[in-house]
Amino acid sequence: MTELKRTPLYDLHNELGAKMVPFAGYDMPVQYPLGVMKEHQHTREAAGVFDVSHMGQVILSGESWDHVARSFESLVPMDVLGLEDGRQRYGMFTNDAGGIEDDLMFARRGNDLFVVVNAACKDADIARMKAALEPEIMVAAITDRALIAVQGPGAEAAVAGMDPAAADMTFMDVRDLSLDGVDVWASRSGYTGEDGYEISAPEDQADALTRALLALDGVEAIGLGARDSLRLEAGLCLYGHDIDAETNPVEGALNWAIQKVRRNGGDRAGGFPGADVVLAAFENGASRKRVGLQPEGRAPMREGVEVFDAAEGGHHVGTVTSGGFGPTTGGPVAMGYISIDHSKIGTPLWGEVRGKRMPLSVAKLPFVAANFKR
Amino acid sequence: MKFTEEHEWLRVEGDEVVVGITIHAAEQLGDVVFVELPDEGLTVSKDDEVVVIESVKAASDILAPIDGEITEVNGTLTDNPSAVNEDAQGEAWFFKMKPSDPSQMDEFMDEAGYQKFIG
Known part of the structure; x- marks a missing residue:
């Protein structure tokens, strides 16, 4: 067995008394001493901090936004070109059979596309993007940044207390913030059904930032166990379980994620892997x-x-x-x-x-x- | 109180034996969310699966520690499974049974032995 990888918050997890388990090749906290049930409830009632640094962070860049967006549209059935600067969308990679290879979040940061993919799929996702898009598009895997989610009704107070600009963001906005002196890329989104942020921070500052967040009133560290029950109650898919290479987006009840412009009759209909299958499923049902x-x-x-x-x-x-x-x-x-x-x-x-x-x-x-x- | 390697405790009450799981077992299980108890009057053999217990993490079985008849079950656990986390070695007993051969309990550990066993 290969050695488990560690996130920049590994020492903090152990210090907090986390129960660590292998997950997607990483040694991750499944729960803290609070326990799954209380961690879950705390996130719904106050605010929880999650280490999701195992997820893949990738930046696509090219000569123009138009070029980057149109290139990425060859891999996903989403409207990428229409994404405004500072906005994020949910998406998925499809295969030739219309199945889902991974689900993801993508955001426009100027002319770049910032993509967050699942830990278990990230190597394959990066290889897929490189094979399809390089050299015209540069596909850069970001390996020197942690990803920290702050979720719950108390998330805004926690994050905006460090940078008031966080309060001006609405759901699916992305923005650069300065949290306790740490320059981060933040999105107002998450995987719990609650308000909150996902924060990409330089790995050498992630520990200090997380400790600063945990020092705030009403903020607790939350493990993967509660993350799973939170997303299940929120009706959100877990890749490899609720959606996979054998399920297409229509079967997965993810029609809403495929904007009209990519469906039959749209200006940029099709043009992604398995488009014939997916668009037929729209017409004929699954x-x-x-x-x-x-x-x-x-x-x-x-x-x-x-x-x-x-x-x-x-x-x-x-x-x-x-x-x-x-x-x-x-x-x-x-x-x-x-x-x-x-x-x-x-x-x-x-x-x-x-x-x-x-x-x-x-x-x-x-x-x-x-x-x-x- | 006697303890088994399956992390159950047994307490003799007259001619009956009360059975539950240890605090250590409850901690390992995590938050208990569901308990399915056997029918009262059921005759069981040692190692029969008699109780299903589900935590937020997984389902586990509790085995009959000895041969005998289930005389009473703790129905309060059906409505309040979290009692197992709160008072595993007290209020949150699972069932009482009438042993058919009380000498089967001789092999079980005492508290000190169990503490050593879980190390």
């Missing part, structure tokens, strides 16, 4: 769809639970792809792929847990309403 699943009892239904249309016998209609206990909803929550004819909200279904069929129903996502600053 045979299955990612939906929320609300177990009726208290038993969590986790990834891999098979879903049926009857309490006994009947047909297999889908599979849970993420599931667990939602600390904010106070009960189990799940999402998964369900055949399209059983995917209407409210449809009663059964999930098989330990050989027993337990009732659940198709539910609206998110389970907990988003709390963004629009």
Whole structure:
């Protein structure tokens, strides 16, 4: 086994008493002494700081914004060209079969494109971008910066207390800030369904900045365990589980992320890997769809639970792809792929847990309403 | 109180034995969110899976530590599973059983032995 990589906050995690686990090749904090449940609730009620430095940060640059944006559009089904300076969007890399190779956030910083990708996919993503876009576009993996998320209703007070300009940002804005003397690239976004920021900071200053944030009232360190339950309640996909190379964006209920200009009839329709499959799915619909699943009892239904249309016998209609206990909803929550004819909200279904069929129903996502600053 | 290598505790109460999990086990599990208890009156053999316990992290089974009959279950855990984290070796017992062979308990550890076992 290869040695686990460490983020610039590794020493801090240990000092805080974190339980460290291997995740995507990194030694990461799954929880702190507070525990997953309290960390989750704290983030919804106050503010949490997450180390997400394992994620990939990449900058694409070229002769002009137009050139960079049009080049990136050859890899993603999003409207990149229409992105205003200082704004961010959700996106995904597709493959020739229309499947999703990774999901990502991309932001315009002047004429550059700043892309944040998943840790487990970052090597493949960087190789994909380099192969497709170099040498006309420069693809630079940023390996000397940490990424710190500050999430929750108290995030604005925490970050804006260090740089008041943070308060002027709205959801999906990006801006350079100076936090406690550290020059950072901040976006007003995250992966919890709460208001908050993701902050890219130079690696040698990340520890001091994180300690300064944690020293503020109402700010706690939050591990990957709570990050997962927060994003699940928020209805957000975990790559490799809720979406993967075998699921296309329409099946993944991510139609909203593909702007009209890239769909049939749009000025720049298609032109990304698997466009024929994805655009056909828009026209004809998909045979299955990612939906929320609300177990009726208290038993969590986790990834891999098979879903049926009857309490006994009947047909297999889908599979849970993420599931667990939602600390904010106070009960189990799940999402998964369900055949399209059983995917209407409210449809009663059964999930098989330990050989027993337990009732659940198709539910609206998110389970907990988003709390963004629009 | 006696302790098993499966991180259960047993306390003799008259001709019954009360069974729960140790504080150490509860800490390892993390926040408990769901407990499924057996039916009262069920006859079980040592190592039968009798309780399902789910934490925020994963599902685990609790095994019958000895042969016998389940005489009572702690139904309050169904509504308040977090009691397992709060008072694992007190209020949050799982079930009581009538042992068919009390000598099966002889092999279990005492508190000092268990503390040594978890090191």
